[in-house]
Amino acid sequence: MIGRLDAFVTVSAQDAADHRAHLPRSKTHITDIANAAPRPKSQASDGHIPLVVAAGRLMPVKRYDLLIEAFAQVVAVRPEWRLRIYGQGPERSRLRTLIDTLSLNDHVFLMGPHSTMETEWPKASIAAVTSDWESFGMTILEAMHAGVPVVATDCPHGPGEIITDGTDGLLVPPRDPHAFAAALLKTIDDEDGRxxxxxxxxxxxxxFAPRRIAEEYERLIAELRDARTPATVKIGRRLRRLVGPPAAKDAQRPPRATPPAAVVNAPSIAHEGPRALRPKGSCRTDSEGDASIAVSASGLSGQRFTLVLRQRQGDSEQRVPLHRPDTAKAPWTADLRRDDLSLSEGRWDLYVERAEDGERRRLRATLVEQRGLLSAALPSAGSVTWxxxxxxxxGFLxxxxxxxLSHAEVTALRAGDGFLRLEGLLYGAALGEDAALLGIxxxxxxxxxxxxxxxxxxxxFQAVLTSMPGPAGMEETLWDLFLRPDRNMEPVRVGRLADDIVDRKQTDKYPQTELAAPAGGSVQIRPFFTVTNDLAFKAD
Structure with missing residues (x-):
């Protein structure tokens, strides 16, 4: 098939060289042109967040098992760092088992697929690629566009052609978790170098800007076209350029008379008012936990608009004016501040409402940038809001x-041989002498x-469990976890609210642990997070 082509293009130079080596007699022009990587619209990484990010299909060739093994060595030295792996694929269950085996449940998170990684790379301070083989490495370029240095295996074909070792990332020998861990730690410890x-x-x-890649294709196509042009045609073209253009045949003819324009009585178009709303916009959080909304002017027609927040389960609404842009093409904006808005717990859908006719349409999301939440903190005084x-x-925002009023935030949950240890921070209340962890x-x-x-x-606070009630003959028993600050105080729910993860049930997973039962024997306990991001235990 390749032999019937004028040219065959790979995305890496080494891949092109391999093809030429395997096809030494082919007359096809085999060359390489890299993939294009458009500049993202999202903010760049600030390099402050202790987070490593990897992304791709969960396949054996990606060697995420090696990455997890390497990260276990990182956590032993730098326990504040976390690893997120985005993607789905057949390796997910095996990787989950490895995370459980290495007790990395509070450090390594399988995030599942994400609609766009453009908003996720800026959360990272380091990107990781552990593949045995890469055709090119688009994730490398996506991370680089976000200002994130990449630690990658020097595998065929792409990473070594993109990364300059020690300048914009580090290259590591493939299939060596110790070397990869050392490279990660080197990048972590050298903050200025990072x-x-x-x-x-x-x-x-x-x-790898699209304009530059397009120019390479244009040059290649021009060369191929020139190669297919017969020599006689090329000679004729050169002669015409030397002689100049031929005289126009009609140069001496008088110009034709222009017929009179037809007079058409165009019907008047009645003004039908503003166009239908098609609002779309972006959202960005800051380090205070507040959010800024920017609605594109192209989807709005009118003079005044309001951002309406409507609670999904109920009739509650909050209204925030959208500010008029300085120019016609600038977005309409609104700032959502926790000190100004009192939003009850739940999920709120965002709408844009036009003042002139009251038309309301749900706001379609473009970029949702949550990086600020990773450096924000839960309020240390007053009610706990997030x-x-x-x-x-x-696709909506x-x-x-x-x-x-108060909340117990889980910071660590460690399952060991015959024990469960829970650590956390209490907000909105003070710990007394009779503080206890309750399972209801x-x-x-x-x-x-x-x-x-x-x-x-x-x-x-910290609590260590070594025994639990049995499931009392039932197939399974569930307990919701509470913290009682003191004997005379109301229990406080235990969960994880902070940072950018919307549904903890999908990302924060823990293995079963065998604990003693008071009546003898043992019980298998599995911690999990509920749909409200609160902690619960299940006994089988």
Whole structure:
């Protein structure tokens, strides 16, 4: 098939060289032109967040198992760092088992597929590629565009042709988790060097701008066209250029008379008012946990607009004016501040409403940038509020909100041989001498449980469970977790609200742990997060 082509183009130079080596007699022009990587519209990484990001199909060739093994070595030295792996594929269950085996459940997260990685790379300070083989490496360029240095295996064919080792990333021998861990730690420990590499990475990505790649294709096509043009035609063209253009045959003819224009009485078009709304816009969070909305002017027709937040389960609404842009093409904007808006806990859909006729349309999401939430903190005083903007499955902008008088935030949950250790921070209340962790059963006839709580520092607590009530002959028993700050105080729900993850149930997973049962024997306990991002235990 290749032999019947004028040219065959690969996306890497090494791949083209391999083809030429395997097809030494082919007359086809075999060359390479890289993939184009458009400049993203999202903000760039600031390099502050202790997060490594990898993305791609969960396939054996991607060697995410090696990445997880390497990250276990990183966590042993730098426990504050986290790893997120985006994508789906047949390796997911095997990777989940490896995470459980290495007890990395609070450090490595399988994020599942994401509609666009453009908003996820800026959250990272390092990107990781551990493949045994890459055709090119689009994820490398996407990360570089976001100012994120890439630690990658020097595998065939792409990484080594994109990354300059030590300048915009690091190259590591393939299939060596120890070398990969060392490269990650080197990048983690050198914060200034990491930022310099991030700056260089953005410059590197410009080599793959669509305009430059298009020019390479145009040159190739011109060369191929020239090669197929007969020699006689080329000689004729050169002669015509030397002699000049032939005299026009009609140069001496008088110009034709222009017929009179027909007079047409065009019907007047009645003004039918503003066009139908088609609002679309972006959202960006800041380090205070607030959100800014920008609605494209191209989908709006009218003079005044309001952003309406409507609670999905109920009739509650909040209205925020959209500010008029400075120019016709600038977006309409609104700032959503937790100090100004009182949003009850739940999910809120966002609409744009036109003042002239009251027309209201749901706001379609473009970019939803949540990076600010990774450096924001839960309020240390007053009620506990937290907002997470997100794109719904059908493409609209929504806001998940949490609002509680007090809250116990889980910071770590470690499952060991015969024990479960829970660590966290208490907000909106103070720990007393009789503080305890409570498990409230959802099933009548099944015992609740209580475990002593230890205050380890200001607002920090820890509880260790070594035994649990059995499931009382039932197939499974569920307990919801609460923290009782003191004997005379109301229990506080235990969960995870902070950062940018909308549904913890999908990402924060834990293995079964065998604990002793008070009546003898043992019980298998699996911690999990509910649909409200609260912690619960299940006994089988």
């Amino acid at each position: 930022r310099r590499m991030g700056t260089s990475a953005r410059a590197t990505a410009q080599r 907002w997470i903007p997100y794109r719904t499955k059908d 929504a806001l998940r909100t949490f609002r509680r 059963s959802r099933t009548a006839g099944v015992s609740d449980f209580e475990a002593a709580l230890t205050a380890t520092a200001d607002r920090h």
